[in-house]
Amino acid sequence: MARDQSDDPQNPFFLHGADHPSLVLVSNLLNGNNYNTWERAIKIALTVKNKLGSIDGSYDQPSNTDSHAAAWSRCNSMVISWLLNAVTKEIADSLLYHESAQSIWTNLQLRYQQSNAPRIYQLKQSMNNLVQGSLSINAFYTRMKTIRDDLKTYQPAPTCHCGNMKAWNDYQEQEFVMTFLMGLNPSYAAVRAQILMMECSLSILKVFLLVVQEERHRAIGFDAHAETGQGSGSSVALTQGRR
Template structure:
């Protein structure tokens, strides 16, 4: 309110520097209008239950004095509260800018409640530097553990920096952390994207069999579960299907010797004839007799 009144050049109506003029004063009308305007500003800025007790006061100065006497309090409880809040303030989930703003608001209010004496000899400079270092220590104590390195660097400086310099160093450290985390996130996303590309074909994700764990088919199409088709040839290993291999083994195991030995013909020896039921028929008694006749002739 004081800032608003000063900007309008009307603060003299509440601090008493502009006295109420006499009715014979030619400027009395203009001053009364200005007084009523300031009075309306004050009443509009107050709560309704407070305004009801001030309606019968006719000057802005009287309203200001009544309001000041009614709500004026000593600064000691507020100073205790401010110092307690500053000592217990922690950064937590706030960023550095928000944390600094909150601490700066508390510190400025504390300086207002404890005004520094005015000195023209320069002796108060040491006191002001000491108070600023107190603020720096409170600010550093509330930072998160991730700022331990920059906090150690600030504390080891020979010349204690100002609070503005400390804030600049800490905010640079925060930006460094943000950039490093962003690079790590991009690297992780790139690795995940590469893995997804390896699992995709034609823009779609390839299915995975729940039986054998291979890509490209589902369980109802799994050869290992339902059997290989005839003539299946594995491209990866260059081997035929288990069914074709088994059939060939069965045919090979069915080969047996057919003895056609004659005591009168020494040139006739035992031969081996395939007897696989699928391709080579077995020798009968008539065919054996025909072969015997030809050999005896």
């Protein structure tokens, strides 16, 4: 008897024993305002599951007489469940009667994928307006990098690997460095000036580490000052008592 190919882990219709309809593939559910990052996360998760073909049209529904019809149906229903679990309840309710995972995916793209120009404008505006404020250096950097990575998805993929492309990438990196430094609180003016005076251009990661190091030194200094302040306060009290 021929072995069912759907039992082969390499087969796109294969379902592992750990796969179940209640599985949640992503931590942040689609709420209508986070489509780009959600789409990226879902694609990564489905690629790991070898199920990306269920949403991109790679696997058309076979005829009822096809030997893979049952396997396709099980796989399709499983991916539908995963997609419904990855969106808010309000969005999920509007998708319940779609017959295929691909149909759900297309529907979500049409509803929430914004056209390039407005989205690019929105992201650049968010980047320019972002300042550290009450955020830690790590939280500020993470928020800025998230916006930058989202913005990069709208840039055409480079096909040239010549020196000009390296120069362009270096320029983009320095633009990010400058935006990061400009968004820091005024209290970091000294470390910002030191970085800008360096002869060689630093990567954004190196700049981030330098600023984080400064933040940690301040935290240590604050603790030491607090302890010293208690001691000096006692000394002042003692001096006043002697008078």
